[in-house]
Amino acid sequence: MHGDALLPENFPAFPYVVPDAPKGGRVTLGSSGSFDNLNPMIIRGEPVQGIREFVIESLMARSQDEPFTLYGLIAETIDVPESRSEVTFRLNPLAKFSDGTPLTSADVLFSFEALRDKGRPNYRTYYAKVTKAEVISDHEIRFVFADADDLELPLILGLMPILPRHAMSAEKFDETTLTPLIGSGPYRISAVDPGRSITYQRNPDYWGRDLPVNRGRFNFDEIRFEYYREGSTLFEAFKTGAIDLRNEDDPALWAKGYNFPAANDGRIAREEMPIGLPAGMTGLVFNTRRPIFADERVREALIHLFNFEWVNKSFFHGLYKRTESYFERSMLSSAGRPADERERALLSAFPGAVRPEILDGTYRVPVSDGTPHNRTNARRAYEILEAAGYSLKGGRLVDAAGKPLAFEILASTTSQERLLGAFAADLQKLGITARIRVVDSAQYQSRLKDYDYDMIQFTWPSSLSPGNEQLFRWSSRVAKDPGSYNYAGVQNPAADAMIAAMLAAHSNEDFVSAVRALDRVLLSGHYVIPLFHAPAQWIASWKRLAHPGTIPLFGFNLDTWWVKPQN
Numbered sequence: 001m002h003g004d005a006l007l008p009e010n011f012p013a014f015p016y017v018v019p020d021a022p023k024g025g026r027v028t029l030g031s032s033g034s035f036d037n038l039n040p041m042i043i044r045g046e047p048v049q050g051i052r053e054f055v056i057e058s059l060m061a062r063s064q065d066e067p068f069t070l071y072g073l074i075a076e077t078i079d080v081p082e083s084r085s086e087v088t089f090r091l092n093p094l095a096k097f098s099d100g101t102p103l104t105s106a107d108v109l110f111s112f113e114a115l116r117d118k119g120r121p122n123y124r125t126y127y128a129k130v131t132k133a134e135v136i137s138d139h140e141i142r143f144v145f146a147d148a149d150d151l152e153l154p155l156i157l158g159l160m161p162i163l164p165r166h167a168m169s170a171e172k173f174d175e176t177t178l179t180p181l182i183g184s185g186p187y188r189i190s191a192v193d194p195g196r197s198i199t200y201q202r203n204p205d206y207w208g209r210d211l212p213v214n215r216g217r218f219n220f221d222e223i224r225f226e227y228y229r230e231g232s233t234l235f236e237a238f239k240t241g242a243i244d245l246r247n248e249d250d251p252a253l254w255a256k257g258y259n260f261p262a263a264n265d266g267r268i269a270r271e272e273m274p275i276g277l278p279a280g281m282t283g284l285v286f287n288t289r290r291p292i293f294a295d296e297r298v299r300e301a302l303i304h305l306f307n308f309e310w311v312n313k314s315f316f317h318g319l320y321k322r323t324e325s326y327f328e329r330s331m332l333s334s335a336g337r338p339a340d341e342r343e344r345a346l347l348s349a350f351p352g353a354v355r356p357e358i359l360d361g362t363y364r365v366p367v368s369d370g371t372p373h374n375r376t377n378a379r380r381a382y383e384i385l386e387a388a389g390y391s392l393k394g395g396r397l398v399d400a401a402g403k404p405l406a407f408e409i410l411a412s413t414t415s416q417e418r419l420l421g422a423f424a425a426d427l428q429k430l431g432i433t434a435r436i437r438v439v440d441s442a443q444y445q446s447r448l449k450d451y452d453y454d455m456i457q458f459t460w461p462s463s464l465s466p467g468n469e470q471l472f473r474w475s476s477r478v479a480k481d482p483g484s485y486n487y488a489g490v491q492n493p494a495a496d497a498m499i500a501a502m503l504a505a506h507s508n509e510d511f512v513s514a515v516r517a518l519d520r521v522l523l524s525g526h527y528v529i530p531l532f533h534a535p536a537q538w539i540a541s542w543k544r545l546a547h548p549g550t551i552p553l554f555g556f557n558l559d560t561w562w563v564k565p566q567n
Contacts, residue, residue, distance in 0.1 A: 001068035001155060001465050002508045010212075016065055016552035017216030017560045023202075025563025026222040027545065030234040030243040032413060033441035034195040034227055037176040041119050041161060043483030045176035046445050049225050052161060053559075054187035054200045054218075055098075059089050059108070060158035061213040064552035068465030070158045071213050074103060074184065080154045084145075087154035091139040096207045097164045098188045105141040109133055110165035112143075112157075118174035121484045122472040126156050149504035152467040184208075186218040199224045216548075219562035231415045239263075244545060247556060248538035250415070251319035258540065266543065273537040275555030278330035280462035281323060283528030284409070284423070289479075289489040290454050292407050297388040299526040304381040305426050306529050309370040315418060320532035324365050326519050327462050328533055332512060334519040337361045342513035343520070346501050353494035354520045363523070365530050378430060385430075397431035406433035407454035412444035416457055449483050457531070458487055464553075466515055470499045474522065488527035495521045 013019040029049075037045030040052060060070035060078065072078065075089040095103040116127035130153075132144040145153050167182045180189035186209065190201035200223040208214050226243065228234040235253065237243045239260050248254050254270075262268045284306070286293040293299055312320050325333035338361040339347070339354075347354055357363040368374045389400045397405045409420050417436060424434040434455075439447070447453055460473055469485075471478065476491040478484035498518035505511035537555045547561045 001152065001467070002505075002511060005069050005071075006063065006066050007071070013212055013215035014063060014065065014217075014552075016548055016550045016557070018548045018562075019216040021216050021219050021548075021560070021562045022565050023219050023562070024221050024565070025544075026224065027220045027244050027558075027561070027563070028224045028226060028242065029245060029558075030237055031225050031227050032231055032234060033229070035198075036178070036195060036442065038179065038181055038189070038192070038198075039173075039177055041115060041123065042174045042176070043120055043449055044174060046442050048192075048198050050187075050198065050200055050223065051181060051183075054223060055181055055183035055185045055189060056161045056163065057183060057185045057208075058159045058161055059091075060155075062159065064554040064557055066553065067463070068155060068467075070155055073208065073211065073213055074162055075158065078154070078158065084151045084154050086142060086144040087157055088136070088140065088142040089158075091141075092208075093139055094207050095184055097167070097182050097184045098203050098206075099164075099167070099182055100205075101164065101166055103162065103164075103184050104138045105135045106138075107165045108141050108160075108162055109135055110168075110170065111160060111163040114163060114168070114170050114173045115160065118170075121478055121481050122469060125471050125475075125478065126153070126468050127160075129153060130157075149500070150468070151506070152503055156468055186214070187223065190222075195227065197224060197226050217559040219560075231413060238540070241542060245539070245541040245558070245561075248540055249534070251316040251534065251538075254538045255317040255319060262542070263540075269541055269543055271539045271541075273539055273551050273556055275537050275551075276553040277464060277555065278332060278462035279323060279328040279533035280460050281326045281328070281528065282459040282531045282533060283323070283457070284531065285456050285458050285487045285528050286526075287451060287454055287456075287487070287489055288491075288527065289451055290407075292405070292454065295388050296526055297384050298390075298405070301381040301384040301388070302427070302432075303526060303529050304366045304377040304384070305374070305430065305432075306366075306423055306531075307368045307372070307374040307377070307426055308365075308532065309368045310372055310374070311419065311422055312532060313370060315422070316532070319534065321535055322365055323530040323533050326460070326522050327466070327515060329535075330462070330464060332462075332464070332466070332515045332519070334358070334361070334516040334523070335363075337516065339516070339520065340513055342510060343517040346498060346514060346517045347494065347520070350494035350497065350521075353492070353524060354517075355524045358520050358524050374426060378426075382430060392431050395431055396433075404433060405431070406435070408435045408437055409455045409457075410444065410447060410453040411436060411438045411457065412441055414438055420457070448487065451482075451487070451489065456487060460485065467503060470502065470518065474518075475499060490522070490525065490527055492521060492525060495525075 035046045035048040037047050040047035059075040061073040063069045074095045076092040077090040079088040115123040130143050131146040134142045164182045186206045187200035191199040202221045238246050286299050324335040327333045339359050366377050420436045427434045473485045474490045474495045479486050479491045502514035546564050
């Protein structure tokens with residue numbers, strides 16, 4: 001995206017793999033919830049895991065050791081002018097789908113049109129910027145862009161999933177399906193138990209197995225995802241060996257839950273893996289489309305009422321760190337940094353969009369004294385709510401019309417209830433009612449798609465090269481479109497302008513300043529209650545699995561693991 005690629009032409013393999021890693025064996029992974037759709041590229045249904053990773057390939061492969069660098073996969077060569085106003089992909093003539101059908105430019109064009117017209121809103125947003133898609137030959141295709149200021153578009157097209165024109169219907173593309181998809185990737189779907197499991201079988205005739213980007217990867221003969229309704233049941237399955245590997249996200253379990261025979265006698269390995277990616281933002285998201293959260297002062301007051309220090313100590317053994325930026329844990333974060341001249345120039349057209357203390361880098365997310373009472377922050381919250389027209393009457397906080405400040409927090413798992421319950425209890429002390437509603441995963445996804453909630457807990461992951469996905473999260477254009485990730489309903493001209501500046505940045509310095517400026521705008525809008533993040537990845541696995549000694553910038557990567565050969 002910026003600068004030069006790390007690896008030279010004709011590199012033998014990525015530096016974080018073992019090129020001659022043994023092939024074979026089976027790995028079983030666990031997932032919470034259910035699924036009713038094998039096509040993750042549409043908004044309908046609850047998609048299954050693994051399709052994009054193992055079945056459907058892109059034109060290019062992303063390096064896990066560089067912020068945003070792509071290398072050839074289906075595309076053998078890529079031609080881009082300095083302006084990045086177009087891109088031409090020349091396909092590898094060996095590329096074919098798992099049923100043996102050759103992959104051609106017609107499949108690329110079909111994929112582009114299907115995703116542009118009926119894919120998820122992120123695809124529709126990105127691909128709408130293409131003014132012309134031209135098939136030059138069976139193995140060459142060119143895309144021309146309307147917006148030459150979006151320098152990320154050639155890379156976005158390089159990551160486009162390529163679908164088989166002969167095996168999919170353009171008319172029915174946006175309908176859910178349980179029919180196994182055909183792709184050109186290293187695995188085929190071998191078994192589907194709707195809602196319960198899916199099994200991927202490595203394709204021995206995979207066309208791209210000897211490409212440099214694939215050496216040392218995709219080592220398991222079989223990958224299986226088992227679905228569990230409850231997180232506790234999933235953990236019990238791991239303890240018995242029914243699940244082979246676990247990317248732990250519960251610090252309480254990581255601290256105290258691994259006291260069982262297999263963990264104690266060494267049959268299970270526990271590793272804290274470093275990760276160089278930003279932590280992103282996990283937060284309690286205000287749906288600003290709802291009148292109750294339309295007032296920014298109400299949102300700010302509720303941020304003061306979240307008692308992180310006590311929650312982290314009581315529930316999470318102090319293992320979490322507080323998140324203070326949408327690009328936490330990276331140089332892209334604005335937290336603790338005064339805005340540079342580039343940022344100030346970008347923001348000058350939007351006076352008032354960024355709070356002074358956020359602009360000068362002195363802002364901190366409210367800190368409590370670590371006790372359950374949080375009195376200082378509660379007093380400040382009440383002052384803000386009073387200024388917004390609320391007052392206490394009969395033990396309830398009401399507005400000028402006597403309407404109570406009350407809302408619902410939508411959750412998908414019972415494991416969220418403890419955290420949400422603690423927050424609701426703190427709100428109740430100030431006369432605010434927060435009801436917690438736990439629904440099944442299908443209903444939860446349906447309500448998210450239609451923005452039918454007051455508040456949710458959500459995580460927006462981040463990379464070192466944020467770009468077009470920020471449109472899908474914060475752009476005014478998608479705030480009312482079903483299925484976007486703009487769950488907060490952000491409609492902020494300053495955020496729109498900072499995203500545009502990010503996409504148009506020609507230098508790394510301009511790019512970093514635009515990202516930090518966007519961070520400041522989002523923080524100033526109080527769209528979420530920032531929660532916390534883990535300082536490393538917590539990986540537990542049965543000892544029959546192995547992985548390379550080198551961990552890439554992106555951290556844990558299942559593609560590079562293997563089953564240890566038996567003596």
